[in-house]
Amino acid sequence: MKVIVADNDKLKLTLEGVAVGALTGVVVSVFRWSIGQLLTIFQGAYVAARKNIIIVLALFVLLVAVGLIVAGLLKKEPNISGSGIPQVEAQLAGEMEMSWWSILWTKFVGGILSIGPGLFLGREGPSIQLGSAIGQGFSEVTKETGVFRRVLIASGAAGGLAAAFNAPIAGAMFVLEEIYHNFSPLVWVTSLASAVSANFIALYVFGLTPVLDITHKQSLPIGLYWHLILLGIVLGLMGRLYQKVLLIMPSWYAKTRIPRYLQGLIPILLILPIGMMFPQFIGGGNSIITSLNSWGTSLWFLIGLLVLRFIYSMISYGSGLPGGIFLPILNLGAIIGAIYAVFMHNMGLLPLGFESDLIIFSMAGYFACIGKAPFTAIILVTEMVGSLSHLMPLAVLSLVAYVVVDILNGAPIYESLKERLNIDSDYLNRVSKLNDRLEMPIFEGSSIDGKYIRDIPFPKDILIIAIYRGESQIIPKGDTVIKAGDRIVMMVNAAKRVKMRDRINRLINGMD
Template sequence: MKVLIADNDKLKLTLGGVIVGILSGLVVSAFRWSIARLLVVFQSAYTAARSNVILIVALLVLVIVVGLLVSCLLKKEPNISGSGIPQVEAQLAGEMELKWWPILWKKFVGGILGIGPGLFLGREGPSIQLGAAIGQGFSEFTKENGVSKRVLIASGAAGGLAAAFNAPIAGAMFILEEVYHNFSPLVWVTALASSVSSNLIALYVFGLRPVLDVPYKFSMPIKYYWHLLLLGVVLGLLGRLYQVVLLSMPALYSKTRIPRNLQGLIPLVLIVPIGMMFPMFIGGGNGIIINLTNLGTSLKLLIGLLVLRFVFSMISYGSGLPGGIFLPILNLGAIIGAVYAVSMHSLGLLPLAFESNLIIFAMAGYFACIGKAPFTAIILVTEMVGSLKHLMPLAVISLIAYLVVDLLDGAPIYESLKERLNVDSNFLNKASKLNDRLEISVFEGSSIDGKYIRDVPFPKDILIVAIYRGEAQIIPRGDTVIKAGDRLVTMVNAAKRAKMKKIMEDLIN
């Protein structure tokens, strides 16, 4: 039984990551382009419908037809619902089995139809699921199983995010921080290879301009850093509110008595009057972020925009339509930053010239606390705005916002959404054959640091096959001492992988 990954296998997986990244880049670029073009068409139609009753009726009929088409896709494949990130996390954790081809084409079509009319949904979650499906399809084509298959799925997910946002480093970091929660070298290298190759395709299609080319005049002086602390607290409080409301939306929708696959009709019908009144404020929100500083200093306008984006983001995502929350979260963070900057300027506490800075910082802080992935947030915003000048303030505000949500017992939003998925119990109760690889890191302060392997009460359904200490590989024995920084390589049953991971993490904490 082959349990460890040899150097030639690492090279093979890295090359596989490059191929998966190229394929993900092509698919996600087409997905991204289609949504952008369809949104422009709908914005023009909403504007024209203001004085044309016939066009209003036609738009209502059109969005209902779109909703019915998407509902058919959801009924046949419920796992294309929402962003798709929780499904990818469950699949990589060994809690779900997904069929890649139905996911790929139905998410592609359903995402375009669901997001294109202007709903407050993002393209990045679906892009991650599209990339993961491509990685799974490639692994099945090359007949990879176990750890190699999961690594290729993860690399596809990283490539999907990279192409969606032109953010290759953040794509790889998201997989490590949000999905795996550890820095496995094997996953890191393969995901990075996929992200870079996928991003090259996206850059060829969309150009070198940053996705969020927010103009700013000056770097923020140290004397104004106290604003980062205060804004971080505000972001943390509003981030926890976001988590609570978003997780309550399925229960609220269930009270409508409308079947789950048809609930998307509600936001699709509502987007018609919203689009007619505010055509410039619909969609995922990247255009809003770029133009926020052009809206002036009206707090009434900015707060109204914040309420509109928050409420309808909840209605859009809560319906279960294929679409993500990644970009809407960044959008809300940017608006909160603008509201804060204008408020402080009106009080004479901050020059308005730093509004752009706080917009950029608040995007990272808001995503850091809601997703509880601060490193991803910092790198993502850095890549999206195309500047390295904001690393220190991004780190400060992300840390403060993260700590506030942590003190309020907020969990990572994608982890919380994953726990609400309908997992097939038959899949989790398969035979106890040790046929999958699980890697666990021993952190500083772990309860098993300094102990002999024979003295640690490891579960019976797990077999320790190797210990990595830096680049050195140690064959474990009963008298082998475990040290902080070690990576324990174990064999588990694939169907019990998530359960064993939780047991091991509890054991070593």
């Protein structure tokens, strides 16, 4: 028996997604503007400090004060540490719960104070967590629970990324590919509505100019595509190195025996000499990306810039300060692309006119292999540079870099970071008597494709309540045949949601 799904819930969530996106757009735009203004002020102060010891001392005292304020926020609310994306993933997976208001204001203040002085941190991760907190708060006001509440949290995350980078399609795709891990129509429609709404606000505030307005003279000819293979291998190797170093940084910081919430003082104080020596190279790196192709053909200069950005990015993020790695990853990818272009030009194998192209391609490739989210990477860079002419080379380079990291057993960086979170066992105990909804897609080639439900060894702790096939809902019976493209909806114990999801994933993929 088939029953057509009513559109009421989808329409309601879409409208709520628009509202969540508008609120997120306002908050993230203020957040983004504040960081930009504060960075400009600090850059000027670092330059002035070169000739005045009084300014140096004043900046030192100010940075210590900033560090202590952020430390106080981290001690009060440890879940604002880092980008916030792993925390959002854990919350949507049912592994932890957070106080939306506490996250919202502490992440907002802590993010501005951590990123504004020029640390090599990005605004996008905090923007995603800010958006998710707004989505959670909105769901409490509207009294949405269960799956609807999770969808609003996810839609807020999409709006956060969209407003941070003026990239609404990438915002929705990131939620589907990296955070929610589910292409449910409820999720993508609501996330897209939120992302578009948030981006509209950001465009009104910051204008229509692409975030990365990179001038490129011509498209890469097919005859030079072999460079994408070589560059993809380089990016994959560098991406795996990035993953390993980033994940080991907290253990290195632990050796200092400084309390975790105070470890941010190290990069905050280090920014003073770095800012005085290289004021134009501090911050998330947006301006560096747009000016890379105007700095000539000095290979050693570019290598030095890469070393500086790589090492201090690790020091900044590894300390646990509220800040992301999205933009720093794109920045490092762009520099690697520039190094490759200049090296090949010096070897007589590539005209320098294609440097801008390789800078653009490398941003996508580096993020694709580190985050293991190639579709998000391709769409994000396309939206950020404001051009559709690079889709094919972006796809080729991203695929090669992704495969290299896959061969080297690299896991998605945000998933790896999530596994290192301190999961609240008390929360899991509190929800152990509650049921929750779990929705799993059946992909082409699944081991249960074409089988009757009665012949599939589903865990005893689940109850299949519906099967969605396109826009239709099927009431499940023992003789119902599972087909590729179906979405199976189950009721599970809320405390076992993650465990059941992993078991069913293995069952669907033929690993059990």
